[in-house]
Amino acid sequence: MKNRKANFILNNKTILILFFVFLLILLLPISTAAEMELTEPEYQSFKLNNGMEFMVFPDHSIPLIKYSIYYNVGAIDEEEGRTGISHFLEHLMFLGTQNLPEGEIDDLISSVGGQLNAATSFDYTYYYHEVPSSTLELVMALEADRMQNLKFIEQQVNREREVIKQERRMRVENNIFSKGFEKIKAYAFQGSYLEHNVIGWMEDINNISTADLKKYYQSYYSPNNALVVVSGDVEVEAVKKLAQKYYSNYETAVLERKDFELSEQKIEKEYQVELNTNIPYALQLYQIPPADKLELAALEIFLDVLANNQSSRLKEKLQKEAGIILDSGAFIYPLRQESFALIYFIPANPNLVEKAQQAFDREVDKIFNQGITKQEFEIVKKQYQKSLVFSQKNINSAASTYALNKLRFNNPELFAAKIEYINNLTKEEVVQIAQKYFSENQRTKGYILPEIKGGVQQ
Amino acid sequence: MKKTNKTILLLLIIIFLLTFSAAAQNQKFSLEYFRDLADVVNKKPEIEVPDYELFELKNGMKFYLAQDKNLPIFEIRGYIDAGKINENKDNAGITSLMTELMLLASENYSERELSLFKEINALSLNLEAGFDLISISGNSLKTDSSELISLLAETLIRPKFEGDHFTRTVKESQQLYRQRFYNDSALLNMHFFKNLYGEHPYGYNNNYNLILDFLNQVDSEEVLNFYQKTIRPEDIVVAISGDFELNKLKKELSNNFSSWKNIKTEPTKKYVDVNPELHQKIIIVNKPDATQANMRMGYNFYSSKYPKRIPFMMGNRIFGGGSFNSRLMENLRNDKGYVYGINSQINYNDYGGSYFINLSLEPEKALAGMKAVKEEILKIKNGTEPFKKEELFENINLYNAIFPKAYQHQIDVLDQIIYQKEFNNKSDDYLNDIIKQYNGLDVEEVQKIYAEELYPEIIFTVIVGPKEKILPQFKEFGQEVEVIDNSTQGLLK
DSSP states (O other): OHHHHHHHHHHHHHHHHHHHHHHHHHHSOOOSOOOOOOOOOOOEEEEOTTSOEEEEEEOTTSSEEEEEEEESOOGGGOOTTOTTHHHHHHHHTTTOBSSSOTTHHHHHHHHTTOEEEEEEOSSOEEEEEEEEGGGHHHHHHHHHHHHHOBOOOHHHHHHHHHHHHHHHIIIIITOHHHHHHHHHHHHHTTTSTTSSOTTOOHHHHHHOOHHHHHHHHHHHOSGGGEEEEEEESOOHHHHHHHHHHHHTTSOOOOOOOOOOOOOOOOSOEEEEEEESOSSOEEEEEEEEOOTTOTHHHHHHHHHIIIIISTTOHIIIIIIIISOOEEEEEEEEEOOSSOEEEEEEEEESSGGGHHHHHHHHHHHHHHHHHHOOOHHHHHHHHHHHHHHHHHGGGOHHHHHHHHHHHHHHHSOTTHHHHHHHHHHHOOHHHHHHHHHHHOOGGGEEEEEEEESSTTOTTO | OHHHHHHHHHHHHHHHHHHHHHHHSOOOOOHHHHHHHTOOOOOOOOOOOOOOEEEEOTTSOEEEEEEOOSSSEEEEEEEESOOGGGOOGGGTTHHHHHHHHHTTOBSSSOHHHHHHHHHHTTOEEEEEEOSSOEEEEEEEEGGGHHHHHHHHHHHHHSBOOOSHHHHHHHHHHHHHHHHGGGOHHHHHHHHHHHHHHOSSHHHHTTOHHHHHHHHHHOOHHHHHHHHHHHOOGGGEEEEEEESOOHHHHHHHHHHHHTTOOOOOOOOOOOOOOOOGGGTTOEEEEEOTTOSSEEEEEEEEEOOTTOTTHHHHHHHHHHHHSSOTTSHHHIIIIIITOOEEEEEEEEEOOTTOEEEEEEEEEOGGGHHHHHHHHHHHHHHHHSSSSOOOHHHHHHHHHHHHHHHHHHTOSHHHHHHHHHHHHHHHOOOTTHHHHHHHHHHTOOHHHHHHHHHHTOOGGGOEEEEEEOHHHHHHHHHHHTOOOEEEEGGGGGGOO
């Protein structure tokens, strides 16, 4: 009897405990990612009759503006023998115009307490000024001047050529990863617009003439190939008024684009580069579709699960468990044309390259065959949700995302479509899409290996 | 009525024509035109000091708490009064190893559990080992702030050093330090700073051979002992900004950190000794495969207590602080085309700083580049081309423009407040004091202070690059240099 009663109490206790556990689960904050919500920045856009586009993102929290002008031209538009010309021209844009002596653009922006710089990418070139909002007219006038009146003086061009050559030495030639990556990518995309990097080949930098640069400038630096983005302490009416004043008379140019052909890769390729390094690097390159294909979002999720997250397959299995790699990572290069994705891992020593490659292949196959877990999928979505909220801290970064979608595809709302796409995406679809683009016969395996295998530093 | 309509119509036509003609006319750009548009003096900014509450636990751990409900986020920054300064010759590199391990596993969570906990809750937490302080930074969404506080407690109070993650991390560190002998920038750092700081923890920490020696023999117990001596609640101050309920947060902080006690030991710290043998010395570190000469020229400088930091900072902005129109950029890039970038920097450490100029250029131009830098220094030092009023003005104008951006977010202001108050004995209004100071400078004062502290006669230079292309220039010039063969360096003790 006593025992039976005890059992009864125990049973009641168990039920009670189970009840509280259940209640606790209900009450605990649920960490799984809910549907992502995008708070879109407020912006207005307009277009001049000559085709020049403007986007304005007002945010009056501080009295500064970021004024950016994007030209829809970059390394992929370059011809063979003229690689690096987009970047070369970007340098010349700071030297002076018919109306401004050399150095004055820097001096004028500095004098108002502003900062300026530029960047050349695979598919665009952009110039930006971060200046007090009271100097909107100054930067609009300066950019209008150098859109049409750039000066090409042989002596200056040659001096700048030396600066660019040194930039190439610094960024590419004396950086083991960059140097190896340049060669491997050139092999992977030989003969295509993706063969060369933005900085161009040294031989081409040496050979590009002043006439080439002038022709390139006249071909692509026209109002109908430009997008202006102003973010910060600004009103759209002010930009409209000044846009009329400084740009409306500029004539539309006939833009000639080359054919962007990237032949489909059907057989796996491999390339090795031997360099003065102690640790090897393994790179896997794949073709991906242009950036307006929403499937890219699924590929990004796949790469996070495979290589980027701390709990990713490669970091968990190959780095932490097996100790055969030092690190892993992956990213895509979104472009207006077909582009590439790069997955890399760093074998722990040169003798482990093959073993690490085999283990990598096994992990990819495992995902292809068994899928990704719900937890892996939720982790990525949660991270995306966090990024969306934190990105609201800075209007400039949101402006840049919208601008690139406008510039590349005339579709600034592409980002919202991407978020909606991810919200409706299933983990099974992520794997299906990854299989479509990341199969072994579509990749180029590249290895950066030590020149002296088994050297003193292992 | 008709007359009024006519008048309005006429006026509209005139306005339209005027507008049209304004739009249609080609702009007559000229230097004067642009200068008129650039006639702007930025207002002296004022940085708003956040309304924070200082919450101090009985064990001495401090929290500066400031609510900011603009976004549903939670951000932390902080400092631990410990760093590489606590190391010695036998354990160089232990601070970085310790902080890396602290983030990996704890007594309650294995490495995998901890990384999952971070990622499931989208938590970001980092520790950065500096010379004098270890800095803390982290963030989460508002909904995950409790998890971030728990993670911080696991990391600071209950790190686990023993285990597979220890062995793996040491092996990874060994490989990464060995790799530094193949990287010209890493070699430049080592040979410059290990010489400049010499027999001092700052010097040991730049000597990769010493660090590799330490990594070859370290065990988890040694790291645990170091942790117990250096990471103590009374040496930690944390700033928290974001969307939180104050009382709830205080309770969470108490629950997580108030029972933490450690034994206090005070490490001995000493100032860097200046080594006169380095003065005017030039070292070429031979890297035969390099296609550039990567160069650093400099000397020992004041500690972080240097009272003339603000005028010196402004002088350095003009001389080589990074802008396209600094003196160094104007000469070596814009006039000569030698470099892509060149800058002069000051590292203020608590026990001895450094001043140096960084540049990289074609190996055959190494000597010419070095001479050009010295010429620029002499122009300031001798007063032949002193700083101009407009150069100072534009840098003050720049600072007035960018200060509000740099301190746009409350967490950045709070970060400065805790750093300046707790470690430099400054007031809450430190940032506004800085603004006041640089706005009050005149060019003569900046020129005098900067010129006084330029010492071309004691410059120590390290060049990493191919010896066969660099050495002949110096030989021809009759300049003595020491050559170090990098291919054997990794083996040397």
